[in-house]
Amino acid sequence: MAAEPIRFTIDDVEITALEGQSIIEACDAAGIYIPRLCHHPELEPSGNCRVCTCKVNGRNSATCVTPAAHGMSIENNTKELNDDRRMIIEMLFVEGNHPCPYCVASGNCELQALGYRLGMQAPKEVYQWPDRGIDATHPDIYLDHDRCILCSRCIRASRMEDGKTVFGFSGRGITMRLNIDATGGLGETQMAAIDKAARVCPVACIVIKRDSYRVPNGQRRFDLAPIGSDIEARRKQVKS
Numbered sequence: 001m002a003a004e005p006i007r008f009t010i011d012d013v014e015i016t017a018l019e020g021q022s023i024i025e026a027c028d029a030a031g032i033y034i035p036r037l038c039h040h041p042e043l044e045p046s047g048n049c050r051v052c053t054c055k056v057n058g059r060n061s062a063t064c065v066t067p068a069a070h071g072m073s074i075e076n077n078t079k080e081l082n083d084d085r086r087m088i089i090e091m092l093f094v095e096g097n098h099p100c101p102y103c104v105a106s107g108n109c110e111l112q113a114l115g116y117r118l119g120m121q122a123p124k125e126v127y128q129w130p131d132r133g134i135d136a137t138h139p140d141i142y143l144d145h146d147r148c149i150l151c152s153r154c155i156r157a158s159r160m161e162d163g164k165t166v167f168g169f170s171g172r173g174i175t176m177r178l179n180i181d182a183t184g185g186l187g188e189t190q191m192a193a194i195d196k197a198a199r200v201c202p203v204a205c206i207v208i209k210r211d212s213y214r215v216p217n218g219q220r221r222f223d224l225a226p227i228g229s230d231i232e233a234r235r236k237q238v239k240s
């Protein structure tokens with residue numbers, strides 16, 4: 001006997017999910033955008049940024065690690081949830097060093113794009129201006145630790161997709177840092193520019209050398225359309 005379809009509602013829109021899909025995967029397929037940062041569609045989810053938190057049957061849940069289930073009622077695009085998301089984004093801006101106007105990732109950066117989408121103005125918290133340093137020891141890649149938002153995408157990509165263990169975290173809470181598995185810098189690791197881990201960073205922490213301005217400012221992904229609009233375009237196709 002065929003399994004019952006999984007149906008749930010998000011912001012009063014009914015979604016049909018496939019067995020095994022998370023809430024965010026089912027919503028992506030249906031063209032409903034849930035803001036996210038650590039989630040990447042080609043990587044195992046980790047649930048560590050909390051930007052994708054929605055109210056699921058009245059309780060806050062990270063939708064990238066919550067399986068879709070029949071009958072769920074979900075709130076996503078509410079003022080309360082978007083205020084919480086904006087607060088997380090603001091905290092990431094003040095914890096790192098993010099001078100967007102002269103950053104190589106400007107226009108391609110998911111953190112910057114989320115700031116725009118969520119209407120972030122000047123953060124209220126005090127800027128910490130960290131000085132964690134730049135690692136330029138690799139011939140093809142540089143690492144700017146001050147831009148890292150600790151999303152763990154590179155760690156998951158290196159381990160699960162590249163079969164390497166180039167990246168990891170050390171410390172906890174505000175002392176948490178991205179580490180690499182070599183004392184002499186990224187140039188001493190097995191990292192290659194073709195690795196998945198080199199292509200999934202949402203900000204300008206992992207940057208491919210000599211590639212940054214291939215697409216000029218003003219013509220980059222989020223210069224042309226707000227973050228999430230590619231997903232929302234699917235909804236228009238579903239409806240028409």
Ligand code: SF4
Pocket residue numbers: 097098099100101103104105106107109110111112147203204205
């Ligand atoms: S990484 Fe993103 S948020 Fe940070 S400075 Fe660059 S564009 Fe701005």
Ligand code: SF4
Pocket residue numbers: 147148149150151152153154155178200201202203205206
């Ligand atoms: S280097 Fe990039 S992908 Fe890795 S944890 Fe930092 S922000 Fe995330």
Ligand code: FES
Pocket residue numbers: 035036037038039046047048049050051052053062063064065
């Ligand atoms: S996107 Fe779900 S916790 Fe980060």
